[in-house]
Structure formats: C-alpha cells, structure tokens
Amino acid sequence: MAGHPIAAPTALRVGHLTDPLGIDSEHPDLSWRLAGGRQSAYRIQVASTPELLAADACDLWDSGRVAGERTGGVEYGGKPLGSARRAHWRVRVWGMPDEETVSPWSATACWETGLLECSDWAGAQWVTAPEWASPDLHDPSSPLPLLAKDFHLDRPVRHARLHVTALGIYEPSVNGSRVGAAYLEPGCTAYDKRLLYATYDITDALREGDNTVGLLLGNGIANVPNVPGRYEKLHVSYGLPKALAVVRVEYADGTHARVATDGTWRTALGPITLSAWFGGEEYDARRETPGWDTPAADPSRWRPAAVAEAPDATLSARTHPPIEIVETVTPVSITEPAPGVHVFDLGVNIAGLPELSVSGPPGTAVVLRPAELLYEDGTVNQRFTGRQCYDRYTLRGSGPGTGSGKSKGNGKGDAPGAAAVTETWHPRTVYHGFRYVQVEGLPGLPGPDTVRGLVLRAANARAGGFRCSDELLNGIHRLIDRAVQGNMYSVLTDCPHREKLGWLEETHLVFPAVARNYDVAAYYRKLVRDMADAQTDTGLVPGIAPEYTVFEDKFRDDPNWGGALVLAPWHLYRTYGDTTTLRATYPHMLRYLDHLASRADSGGALLSHGLGDWIAFDDSTPKAVTATFAHHRIATALREIAEVLGLPADARRHADLADRIGRAFHSAFFDPANHTYATGSQAADALALEMGVVPEAERGAVLDHLIAGIRAAGDHVTVGEVALPSLLRVLTAHGRDDVVWDLLRRTDSPSYGYQVVHGATALTERWDGPTRGSSQNHFMLGAADEWFFGSLAGIGQAEDSTAFDRIVLRPTPVGDLRHASAWYDTPRGRVSSAWERTEEGGTLRLEVTLPPGPDSRVEVPVPDGAGDVRAPGAARPVGRTDGRASFEVPPGDWEFTVTS
Known part of the structure; x- marks a missing residue:
C-alpha cells in the first residue's frame, strides 16, 4: 500500500437505507461515508454471497476504479438480480493528495430485492373473511377479520421471508409473535393506483415442524365507514379489508418452500369490532382466541377464508422507514x-x-x-x-x-x-x-x-439538534420538532387529530425544519411518488396527496401546494444528491407546468388562483402575489433541474419563463412611490425580494419598507405560511438577523413565543393557536427552525453545492444570546457548530466539526469587523468582508477565537 493509510469507508446504504429487504429496484443507488481524508476515486464490488465477495470473485459487478469525489448516488451497474435475490457489496476509496493511497475494503453490506414481477405473486390470492368479501353483503357491524395459515417445514431453514400487503391495515404474526416493529402498515397511498408491500425476515420466528402465519386486518383510511355519532373527516372506500401474502422459505439444503394466501387459509372474526380511521377503534377482549396464530389453534372456531377480488393497483415495495x-x-x-x-x-x-x-x-x-x-x-x-x-x-x-x-x-x-x-x-x-x-x-x-x-x-433517524442560551428559542425549537414528529407518518400530515391528510405545501415550505432534524432521504421519495400518483390527466397536482377527497378549487389547485411536485424533488437533490427522483418525476413536472400555463393570464406569467398566504394576520396580500411567486419558484427550479439532467434546451426554456414571470410580477405589483409591492404587506415585500425581481436600485428601499412594516406591527410577523420562510430568509440574506431576533423574542400574539408562554407543547396551526383552539400539533409555521440551524448556528452549504459537498459555516451571534450550537448529519457525515461569547462580549469562541471530504468555508463573525481572530494553523484565510473573517478549513475539529 502506497502513501499514508486511509480508513475504510463506513455507513454503506442502498437507496438511502441500511441493508434493505425487499426493494423493487434492480439498479438501486449506493452511497457511503468517508471515515477520514478526502476521496479521489472509488471501487465497488458486488457478489451474490459474502464468500465470493471476500474472495474477489464478484459475480455481479465490479465497478473498477472510478475517479471522483462522489460518495453517493452511484447506480448499481451490475447484472440484474431478479426477484428475491440478495446482493453483498463493499467499497474502497483512494485518497488525496496521494492518489495511490487506497483504503481497506469497507465492511460488507447487502440488499435484497423483493417480488419484482407479477408472476412472483402467482398462486397468491387476495383473501378475507366471508363477511367482508362483498360490499353488497357486508354488515358494517361485523368484527374485523383474522387470517391464519398452518404449514409444516420438514427440514432446517436457512432463511425465510414474508411478503405481505393489504387493502386497509394489517398486522402480521408468526407462531404467536408479532413480526417487526411497524405499525399501521401498509401506509397511505392512492389505493386505486398503488399498494405497498413489505418484506419481513421471519427466519428466526420459524421452526422445523408446524408453523403458523397470522394477519389481523383493519380498515385504515382505505375504508372509512360512516359510523353514527363518530367523527369522520371524510367518507371514502376503496374496498373492504383484504390481504395478500407470500411466505418464501429456503431450506439449509438449498431447496425451497412457498406458502401463499388462498382459500385454504383459515379465518374468523376477531376482537376488533370497530375500526374507524377518524372515529376510533373498539376491541372486545372476550372475543380473543388465545393462540389463534399458532399451530395449537382450535380448528372449531375457524372457517375457510374467502377469496376476494384483487384491487386494480400496482404493487410496490415499501422502501422507506415504516411507522414505529x-x-x-x-x-x-x-x-x-x-x-x-x-x-x-x-x-x-x-x-x-x-x-x-x-x-x-x-x-x-x-x-x-x-x-x-x-x-x-x-x-x-x-x-x-x-x-x-x-x-x-x-x-x-x-x-x-x-x-x-x-x-x-x-x-x-x-x-x-x-x-x-x-x-x-x-x-x-x-x-x-x-x-x-x-x-x-x-x-x-x-x-x-x-x-x-x-x-x-x-422511523426516520434523528439527523440534527439545536440548543442555545435562550430558553424561549429552545422552547420554539421543541414546539416545531414535536409538531414535525406528530405529522411524520406515511404521509406528512397537517394535523394528527382532525384531518390526517397530506397537504403538500408543507413538504417544501418547511423542508429545512423536517430535514435538519430527521433523515428523510428515503422517506421523501415516497412522498414525491404519492404526488405523481395523485396528478390528474390534465396535469393538475391536487393540494393533498393521496387525494382521498376532492376539495373545492382553491383548496385543490394552488401552485404553492401543487408545486411541491417540483420543489420537493429539488430539495431532495440539493440535500442528498438524489438525481433518481428528479429523473423519474421530471415528465410529471412538465405536465404540471402545462397545467399552470392553462391557468395563467394572457401573457402566460401571472397566476391568481389558490389560497393566498394561508393563515396570515394581514390578509390584504393578493392571491396573485403568492400564486405568481410559486410560478416563478417552479420555473426557476425547473431550469436548474433541467441543467442537472443534461437538458440544455429545456433549461433555456424554463429560464425564459422564469424571467417573463419575474418581469410581469414587478410590472403588475411594484409601487414606486412607496417602494413596496401590491398592498405594501410584509408578505408582498418578502416574496418580491425572495424572487429577486426587485431592481438593485430599489432593493434597499423595499427592504426598509419591509422592516418598517415589522416594526410598525410591534416586531410581529403578519404573514402566513407561504411568506414566512421567505421573510426570514430575506432578512438573513440582507444582514438583518437582528430583526428576526426581535420578532422571535415576542411573547404576545402573533408570535411563536405566544404559543410557548400559553402552554403549547407542539407548534399550533395558528399564531394564536393555544387560545384560539385550532389544531395544537401542526408544523406548517415551522420555518424558524431553518433560522436556528442556518443562521444562529450557521450550518449550510454553498449555493452551487449538492449534498453538502461544499459546506459553509456562517454563525450569527445576535441580541444578548450567549451561546448557540447545532449539529447535522450531512451525507458526508456530521457537521457541528458551537459558539460562545463572554458576558462582556469581548471574546467569542467558535468550535466546529467538519466531516471528511473537501475543505469547508468557515466565516467567523468579527464584532465591528475589527477584532483579532486566532485560527488553527490548518485554516487558510481568504479575506474579510461584511464583518466576517473567512477561512478554508480541512475536515476535523477546530476552534476559532475572536477578541475585540
């Protein structure tokens, strides 16, 4: 081995998951993290067994040496695996600056394909209890079905898998024990288009001899019954509960056995007597049958299962973390x-x-x-x-x-x-x-x-954390985090007590609050596919996905909601380097752009439909302002997406559209006499500045007007959820974090602090939510977390960076804050920023942790721009500007000290 040693890569993932079972891609994307140093090239090996891999006998794929610093989004380029096949892989890297320095091989990781072809489900039939087999004959008061199958294994088992889905809710068990930790499977989808199946490793649950697999069924949101006196947000039925399952067993001698749902399964009506997604569940424990899902079950209580009609939907593997x-x-x-x-x-x-x-x-x-x-x-x-x-x-x-x-x-x-x-x-x-x-x-x-x-x-892994010396700000962060958790189900819901629907604007407007706290790389892929599945034949993307009910026009068609189909995949790319989702969704994006054109004015630029700046205290902002803002964001993102996908002609077309929209917005709404836009609302000014349509000569005056509006409102925001992220970003971008500090420190309405001091424990739906009585667990106003991580702690990436390949740390001490810290697990590894200043304000100490990979930029705040900065020797100074001393800093743990 030449040169200095370099550590083996770690954290190998497939499709952003660790050792996933049952994925439905034959060419998944692979990623890893460096344990140290900087990568100049990589080599991936894939084999069908760990023994072949260890022997360098890569029967599936050997990438050879591939130059570059890419550590993610590498598509598996080997032989198609087919269904229910396991692949074992490893990676090694070459370092910098000595490109002959090569690491040891990583530890072996693996993935396993699911049932990729319809024929893999051959012989498996959809089954349920006879009472639930026909909507025409169904008694709504019937208890919910139990399903079970007894089978015999006559030799030792090497491994076994259960592939299962249901219309409704299922809970699997084997030999009397619950399988896995997932709840409320198979998750929300457009059930008339797609059903998710999961793959469970049941090897250890089986035994040589007699075995039983069991399934408990419920309605979920696939079948919402009308129960007199019970709450229901909506009434919908895609069909009555039924299940489809295949058990695949490989014996130690290499032979196979298979068990599939059919009419030979046994069924009984179980102890769940009511399953109403919005109204609640009823359970009569007197109806329990001890041992029902074991070989010891009493056969006298059971009848043959009824074979039900198969749903007309595509079966897709669940390739995101389940609910746990x-x-x-x-x-x-x-x-x-x-x-x-x-x-x-x-x-x-x-x-x-x-x-x-x-x-x-x-x-x-x-x-x-x-x-x-x-x-x-x-x-x-x-x-x-x-x-x-x-x-x-x-x-x-x-x-x-x-x-x-x-x-x-x-x-x-x-x-x-x-x-x-x-x-x-x-x-x-x-x-x-x-x-x-x-x-x-x-x-x-x-x-x-x-x-x-x-x-x-x-069960998305925790990906970040924030803490500071001000307990009010810590309280705001806790409210936002708890609300994100409370709505992070199989769709990102608006609220868990009332609607449980996937309103789309939150997926992109509050993306930083979600993604800086949780790893949502795999999870968001599912959300985006839901959006594509919900798209109508005319290109419309409805306000909710899946679209379980059709709302009136303004709730169904708003570009800040439907635009999530474009903006959520763009966030996935910027944050995780995900080009797979961009490529798969791009045709849907173009259809949505055509839909917006059908609703635009004669110039094809201005839009005026939708909900406006939802939940704003100042409702004077015209809907045309918020709708056209969304149109501009969508066109701008599409230009960048087309460039990433190598479509230069499309990129130019989208750029021309964005420019036309921007000019039309300025022409329609700019008020030169008052240096403001539209009605002069905070929202109108913030959105104009965020779009970049304000002429440079007017930018300072429009910013002043915005700040004057905030001051005139007593340092309160009057915006709603659409303009809030823009307002905070605009103030930060123009060096006015002091204004953000002032408005976040308020405790009277409207403010975050009002919620904290009035006893909220999760972010509420409205600024004055704790006393108004609306939803008490609603994350749509959670944009402050973006400021906590990105401004106070300063964790971000360069504008031309993807997947944090170019980290920028730009912390901002503000007000009388004494210290602030945050950490975030980027695709490269953990980055952290922690600053502290003395009571007298004369000394500031900044501690940073930078993950392996390219050097990062650390922009150290210097009071009045005139302080002395003591930097580590490895940090290369690159100049001072705007009250900051900037350094190029290699990976590692470093400390900077500033004295005035």
Missing part, C-alpha cells in the same frame, strides 16, 4: 372532573396510541377519549372535530389471554385466593393526536400506570 413506536409518555397528572370520569394529562401533545392497563370483571367497557385541549370544567374538548372520537376496550376478565398486549397478576384479585389479571391494550388500526385521555368506566381507581401514550411516527 419511538417513545412512551407517562401522565404528569390525573384528575376526576366528574364522578367516574378521569382525565390523564401526558404533559405533551403527541400523535400515537393511548395504552390502557386495567383489571376488572368480564364485559366491563372502558372508553378512552383522546383530545388536545380541555374544557374549563376539566373534561376533554373535542369541539374542533365536531362528532366524537373515542376508543372502547371491553375487558376479558380473569384468565390468560394474548390480545394486543399483555396480562399479568396485579395482586388485587377478583375472587378470593385468585390474582386479578391486568389487561394492557392499545388500538392497532387507528391512531390519534392528543395530550389528554379521558377515561370512563374504570372498574377501580386509576393509577399512574393506567394510561400511557405511545408516540408513533415514521
């Missing part, structure tokens, strides 16, 4: 506002499942009412949903059971000498948004373990 339990919350208080009515306060607004632990006589019914707010009398307030939402659990009573939870003796006893059984239960086919749980019908006194909150969300 990520946290358990216990009550901070228990009150009894009325006799027999107990209210549990979890202390924080969450999305997930209320879990009940109770013992009592058989047939005792306990009702759980989740809510975000309380009435003055201390009972839960579900006013905002109108009709009631609640879960009901009917106790099994003494004796063992398997249910959805656990049973244990609690020593109280329900008969002399007998131990009572504690039954622990939570819903399995619905979820709620709530802070409070009102419990009615408890057979005894409640305790601290009676109710818990199980926090659910898509």
Whole structure:
C-alpha cells in the first residue's frame, strides 16, 4: 500500500437505507461515508454471497476504479438480480493528495430485492373473511377479520421471508409473535393506483415442524365507514379489508418452500369490532382466541377464508422507514372532573396510541377519549372535530389471554385466593393526536400506570439538534420538532387529530425544519411518488396527496401546494444528491407546468388562483402575489433541474419563463412611490425580494419598507405560511438577523413565543393557536427552525453545492444570546457548530466539526469587523468582508477565537 493509510469507508446504504429487504429496484443507488481524508476515486464490488465477495470473485459487478469525489448516488451497474435475490457489496476509496493511497475494503453490506414481477405473486390470492368479501353483503357491524395459515417445514431453514400487503391495515404474526416493529402498515397511498408491500425476515420466528402465519386486518383510511355519532373527516372506500401474502422459505439444503394466501387459509372474526380511521377503534377482549396464530389453534372456531377480488393497483415495495413506536409518555397528572370520569394529562401533545392497563370483571367497557385541549370544567374538548372520537376496550376478565398486549397478576384479585389479571391494550388500526385521555368506566381507581401514550411516527433517524442560551428559542425549537414528529407518518400530515391528510405545501415550505432534524432521504421519495400518483390527466397536482377527497378549487389547485411536485424533488437533490427522483418525476413536472400555463393570464406569467398566504394576520396580500411567486419558484427550479439532467434546451426554456414571470410580477405589483409591492404587506415585500425581481436600485428601499412594516406591527410577523420562510430568509440574506431576533423574542400574539408562554407543547396551526383552539400539533409555521440551524448556528452549504459537498459555516451571534450550537448529519457525515461569547462580549469562541471530504468555508463573525481572530494553523484565510473573517478549513475539529 502506497502513501499514508486511509480508513475504510463506513455507513454503506442502498437507496438511502441500511441493508434493505425487499426493494423493487434492480439498479438501486449506493452511497457511503468517508471515515477520514478526502476521496479521489472509488471501487465497488458486488457478489451474490459474502464468500465470493471476500474472495474477489464478484459475480455481479465490479465497478473498477472510478475517479471522483462522489460518495453517493452511484447506480448499481451490475447484472440484474431478479426477484428475491440478495446482493453483498463493499467499497474502497483512494485518497488525496496521494492518489495511490487506497483504503481497506469497507465492511460488507447487502440488499435484497423483493417480488419484482407479477408472476412472483402467482398462486397468491387476495383473501378475507366471508363477511367482508362483498360490499353488497357486508354488515358494517361485523368484527374485523383474522387470517391464519398452518404449514409444516420438514427440514432446517436457512432463511425465510414474508411478503405481505393489504387493502386497509394489517398486522402480521408468526407462531404467536408479532413480526417487526411497524405499525399501521401498509401506509397511505392512492389505493386505486398503488399498494405497498413489505418484506419481513421471519427466519428466526420459524421452526422445523408446524408453523403458523397470522394477519389481523383493519380498515385504515382505505375504508372509512360512516359510523353514527363518530367523527369522520371524510367518507371514502376503496374496498373492504383484504390481504395478500407470500411466505418464501429456503431450506439449509438449498431447496425451497412457498406458502401463499388462498382459500385454504383459515379465518374468523376477531376482537376488533370497530375500526374507524377518524372515529376510533373498539376491541372486545372476550372475543380473543388465545393462540389463534399458532399451530395449537382450535380448528372449531375457524372457517375457510374467502377469496376476494384483487384491487386494480400496482404493487410496490415499501422502501422507506415504516411507522414505529419511538417513545412512551407517562401522565404528569390525573384528575376526576366528574364522578367516574378521569382525565390523564401526558404533559405533551403527541400523535400515537393511548395504552390502557386495567383489571376488572368480564364485559366491563372502558372508553378512552383522546383530545388536545380541555374544557374549563376539566373534561376533554373535542369541539374542533365536531362528532366524537373515542376508543372502547371491553375487558376479558380473569384468565390468560394474548390480545394486543399483555396480562399479568396485579395482586388485587377478583375472587378470593385468585390474582386479578391486568389487561394492557392499545388500538392497532387507528391512531390519534392528543395530550389528554379521558377515561370512563374504570372498574377501580386509576393509577399512574393506567394510561400511557405511545408516540408513533415514521422511523426516520434523528439527523440534527439545536440548543442555545435562550430558553424561549429552545422552547420554539421543541414546539416545531414535536409538531414535525406528530405529522411524520406515511404521509406528512397537517394535523394528527382532525384531518390526517397530506397537504403538500408543507413538504417544501418547511423542508429545512423536517430535514435538519430527521433523515428523510428515503422517506421523501415516497412522498414525491404519492404526488405523481395523485396528478390528474390534465396535469393538475391536487393540494393533498393521496387525494382521498376532492376539495373545492382553491383548496385543490394552488401552485404553492401543487408545486411541491417540483420543489420537493429539488430539495431532495440539493440535500442528498438524489438525481433518481428528479429523473423519474421530471415528465410529471412538465405536465404540471402545462397545467399552470392553462391557468395563467394572457401573457402566460401571472397566476391568481389558490389560497393566498394561508393563515396570515394581514390578509390584504393578493392571491396573485403568492400564486405568481410559486410560478416563478417552479420555473426557476425547473431550469436548474433541467441543467442537472443534461437538458440544455429545456433549461433555456424554463429560464425564459422564469424571467417573463419575474418581469410581469414587478410590472403588475411594484409601487414606486412607496417602494413596496401590491398592498405594501410584509408578505408582498418578502416574496418580491425572495424572487429577486426587485431592481438593485430599489432593493434597499423595499427592504426598509419591509422592516418598517415589522416594526410598525410591534416586531410581529403578519404573514402566513407561504411568506414566512421567505421573510426570514430575506432578512438573513440582507444582514438583518437582528430583526428576526426581535420578532422571535415576542411573547404576545402573533408570535411563536405566544404559543410557548400559553402552554403549547407542539407548534399550533395558528399564531394564536393555544387560545384560539385550532389544531395544537401542526408544523406548517415551522420555518424558524431553518433560522436556528442556518443562521444562529450557521450550518449550510454553498449555493452551487449538492449534498453538502461544499459546506459553509456562517454563525450569527445576535441580541444578548450567549451561546448557540447545532449539529447535522450531512451525507458526508456530521457537521457541528458551537459558539460562545463572554458576558462582556469581548471574546467569542467558535468550535466546529467538519466531516471528511473537501475543505469547508468557515466565516467567523468579527464584532465591528475589527477584532483579532486566532485560527488553527490548518485554516487558510481568504479575506474579510461584511464583518466576517473567512477561512478554508480541512475536515476535523477546530476552534476559532475572536477578541475585540
């Protein structure tokens, strides 16, 4: 080995996932991280077994030495794998500046394909219970189906996979044990177009001899029944619950066995007696059949499954993290506002499942009412949903059971000498948004373990964190983060208690708040595919995806909502280097651009439809301002996308459109006498400055007008969700973070601080949400997190950078803030920025961590531009400007000190 040693690459991923099972791409994109140094070239090897890989016998692919610093988005270029095949891979890199220095091979990683062809599902039939097989004969009051299949394995198993999907909700089990950690599978899609299937490794769950696979079914949002008295946001049915599954077994001797859903499966109506996505779940534990999903099940209670009609939809693999339990919350208080009515306060607004632990006589019914707010009398307030939402659990009573939870003796006893059984239960086919749980019908006194909150969300890994010396700002960050979590399900919802719909504007307007806190590289691919699936034949992208209900025009067709089809993939590219999604979605983007042209004015530039600056206090901003702003952003992004995809003629056409839109916007809305746009609102000025259409000679005056408007409003924002990100970015871009500081420090309405001091525990739907009573878990106003990470801590990338290949750290001490810090896991690795200044303000210390790869730029703030900067020897100074000393800095941990 020549030169100095270089460490082996780490964090190998396929399609932004670690060792994924059941992906449906035969040429997935591969990525890795450097453990140190800088890469000049790489080599990837792929083999069908780890033994072949170790022996350099790469029967699938050997990329050879490929020059370049690329560490992600490398498409597998080997032999097509086909279905249910496993590939093992490794990578090594050459370093810089000595390009003959080569690393050891990385640890071996792998991926496995799913069932890629329709023929792979041959013999598998959609099945359900007879009572649920036909909509015409279905009784809505029927309990939900259980499905099971007993099978015999006559020799040792090498590995086994369960491939499964359902219309509705399914929960799989093998030999009496739940399979995997995922909840609410298979996730929300346009069920008439696409259904997701998952692949589970069930090798360890099987045994030589008799085995059983079980499936519990629920309605989900695929079938929302009309239940009298129960809340429902909408009524929709793509069909009754049914399931499709294939078990593939490879024996140790290389032979195979296969089990698929068909009429030989057994079925019974289970203990879930109601599954209403918006209204709640009911569960009668007396209907449980212990051991139903084991070979010991009593055959007398079972009937043959009914074969159901197959949905007319494409089966696609789930290639993003599923929904999982990520946290358990216990009550901070228990009150009894009325006799027999107990209210549990979890202390924080969450999305997930209320879990009940109770013992009592058989047939005792306990009702759980989740809510975000309380009435003055201390009972839960579900006013905002109108009709009631609640879960009901009917106790099994003494004796063992398997249910959805656990049973244990609690020593109280329900008969002399007998131990009572504690039954622990939570819903399995619905979820709620709530802070409070009102419990009615408890057979005894409640305790601290009676109710818990199980926090659910898509299991996207934590990717960043922020902290500073100001507790109000920390509180704002916590509100935003909790609201992102509460809406990060199989779609990015607007709120978990009321709508649970994927409103699209949030996916791009608040992308930094989502992506700086969580790794959403794989997750956003799914969201974008939902948008493409929702696109109509005319090119329209509706405001929600999947489009489970058709709203009136302004809610269905707004370019700040539909434009997510263009802007979300662009964010994916800028943040993670994802060209795959750009390429796949580009034809859909062009169709959407044609749709916008059909709604534009005669010049093809100005748009005037949609919702305007939604939830603004100042509603004077014309819809034409926000709609045309979106049109301009879309055309500008398409120019850049076309350049990335190597389509220069398209890029020029999109650039011409963006220029025409910009000129039309300025001509239509500029007020030269007052140096403002349209009505002079904060939103109009901010959007004009963000678009870059303000002439240079007027830019300072328009900025002054914007700031004067903020000051005149008492340092409050009056904008809504569309203009808010632009307003914060514009102020930062023009060196006015002091104005952002002033407005974020407000605690009267409208402000973030108002929510903090009025007891919000997640960001609310409106600026004055805690006292207005609208949604208490809504992340659409979460743009402040972009400022926390990107301005206070200063973590960002150069404008021409992709996937943080050119990191820029530009922290901004502001106000009387003493310290601020943030970290973020970029595709290259972790970057962190932490600054602290003395009480007297005479010294500032900045500590940075820069990941392996190219040098980064660190722009150190210098008070009044005249301080001394002590920099590490490895940092190369590149000049001072605008009160900052800039350095080119190699990877590593470094400290800078500034004294005045």
